[in-house]
Amino acid sequence: MPAYGQAAIARTIGMKPKLGARIEEELVSGWNRAATQHVSLSLLVIEIDRFREYFTAYGKPATDATTGRVMQAIADALPRDGDLCLRMGRATFVIVLPDLPALMARATAKNITTAIRKAGLPHKDSHAGSITLSMGLAVGNPRGAYDKKFFEAAAEALKKAQRKGINRVESVDLRPAQEKKRKAA
Template sequence: MTDAVIAKDSAEHFWGRVRTALGALRPVRQERGPAYGQAAIARQIGMKPKLGARIEEELTRAWEASAEAGVSMSLLVIEIDRYREYFACYGKGATDDCVMTVMQTIADALPHDDDTCLRMGRATFVVALPDMPVLMARTLAQKISKAIRGQGLAHKESHAGTVTVSVGLAVTNPQGAFDRTFFEAGAQALKKAQRKGMGRLEVVDLRPAQEKRRKAA
């Protein structure tokens, strides 16, 4: 699976880059069944297929920077709600525009110029946030969700009437080499948010368990 990336400072000439960004994504197999979004995340949790190289690189970079500084790292895993229904209703062209608008909206909300929004699969986005406390990350996730609703992208197959996203937020204190279970925690949080409905946020804080293991060692 390939990934695409939009940086916070890439807003200029946005629509002129849409085709380029989409062209960088290899086609992936059409999903079946009503639980498309959760099935896609489930495959990621099993690491089959592997994370895209760009996502792996960004997660590792943020992890190592946080570990070196001795600070927390947060991770957002974001997915468009009812993406499959949107695609069936509006078609490929409108869906491509929707996905890129959501991706750019996420990037525009990020606090630092070097923060990036990476696309994973069709409708999932990953944001690594080094040196980002959990309360600030929660506020950012809520800001992103509100901004996407504010785009007013019609979605008549959603009871919200507009495109919304669900968000999984994971926070940890990185130590040593990058641990992929951190991404899995964020993906699991997203799944839990989706089970509760649309436009939801679920947070998992791994730090208490880390501290407990440290004290027991």
């Protein structure tokens, strides 16, 4: 069963999104687990495309129901039983995937896209005709204490995907820079 985080996204230019305690807890836990086991950590930040237009066209009750169906479809597409889809704000979801390499994380993003397409949730104000998602993926090899820049990298990848259109996934691999930094230290 998916977990539900409660946090609002800062809509003001220049403000960073507030993650909420549950998401922050999951990020720190995933980071620590990956750091202890010396494995990769993948992070997906997902947003429903053209959400405001959907809300305007369909209203709050339909939007709430559809958001719940999107969250369930995402949760059902996750690769492991313990993986959680956490809600951040009205149309954004966060998935922390410790010990999931980059290729498997990309495959997970593709599986989520397929699950949403199969759900066939109509969106009359999107040129796709149905609900679509944009995603930002960050992959790193954590060491030491949790670094908030990891989440920021995934959020920036999401913004890049949204600038390119709808139904896109953009990824950033932080491992080369992390390795270079470790060797320099």
